Amino acid sequence: MMQLPCPYCGVRDEDEFRFGGQSHITRPDLNCSDAEWADYLFCRDNPQGVHFERWLHAFGCGRWFNLARHTVTHEILACYRMGEPKPNVTGDAA
């Protein structure tokens, strides 16, 4: 069982949370090309390595937060609140 740290409640089992996908996506200008818009809608980083992602503590405080998590080892490298900038973490690519 993966255990995730909620910044508000502390460490809980993964089944209390809902995954919200990649963080820090910014909407492009509305005059952008169809290709840019498609990239914004559909393409995600999907790295084999450190992933900056949103989680919802659905069966807890009900609040969103961010994690930096390694997608091979599932190691949690950073936990930070919504609106905070991406922390500077690098995991050793496994």
Place this chain on the structure above:
Amino acid sequence: MKRYSALSLLAGALTGHRRWSQAWRTPELRKSYDVVLVGAGGHGLATAYYLAKKHGIRNIAILEKGHLGGGSVGRNTQVTRSNYFWPESAAFFDHSLKLYESMSVDLNFNVMLSQRGILTLAHSHHDLEALRRWANAIQVNEIDSELLTPGDVKRIAPLIRMDGRYPVHGGFIQRRGGISRHDAVAWAYARAASALGVDIIQQCEVTGLTIAGNRIRGVETSRGPITTSKLALCVAGHTSVLAAMAGIRVPVNSMTLQAMVSEPIKPCLDTIVLSPIVHMYVSQSDRGEIVLGGGADVYTSYSQRGGVPVLQETVSALTELFPAFSRLRLMRQWAGIVDITPDTTPLMGKTPVEGLYISGGWGTGGYKAIPAGGDTMAHTIANDSPHPLIASFGLDRFASGALIDEGAASGVAH
């Protein structure tokens, strides 16, 4: 290639199985090939076979970082079916099912296809309405599907609990759906491709793509550089990683999909039962094990290890629907990486880089697609133009908006 036959089996048995020859060659890696395929999973192997067989291109290497068949082709739950909703998917997957139907003969290898039917359950009146619409769409696509009453379901799979937590209101069946032996499919294509001259190079990881003037020129590998003018990425769960080597972003999320088997028991379930609502599907293997799977672990992962919550959900859905199985012990649980697209339709065809092709986006349902994926990819590479069956599966559908949303239309897609 030595042909397999009843006689060769008998001869093998009489000589204590000491005289079997290698099923495929272990060739030296050469410096240059006409076509390089990355990944010796089902799709890489089948693509190589059809390139050699139908298009006369035999100077081909398949580069595999691990061992042949060690990816999802050897980890899946073996379901083949063509009961898709949209005409594009139906045409592609039915082509695949037809190729499965003749595969053992075509490749001279028994892949043990067993067309035992795939039964999809409805647990409420609304489910049943949705299944009616789906079953009808399948018939309009000229593919077999039959609606079933609760009585029919009970006759086909007597062990199902009809009135439990998930009451059964009916369902539908595609009788041509079935299972086959996944290792045999990989081995059959490997053996046939190798016999036609394809070099299968194991323990050779692709670490970079060489591109100049927007054209593919070769690959960097853990065993040195190779030149080629045509390269296809057949890496399934790693599609994003390899596409990134060419600077291409693909709309794919890599996730973990797990499966598990029980201890073997006497034959008691001779069809595949799938419940889209509780996200569980089950069949019984030739060895008697109950094979089950469910939904993917819902976060990005390249770990190839499944988490406990999904395992628990899958098992509790099974025991609720089949109380008789609650006493069984699970013997093994494992997982693979699946590359899921936003519309759950594969991602196939040309890329913005000349000579670079993608065969991916196989998600949770690419095993059933292996023969058609190989056949159409080979055509696409040989002619540098997408095969008609996959013309709408290209990367460009996301910008044009022409999605083929099977995810919304037909749900669970194993």
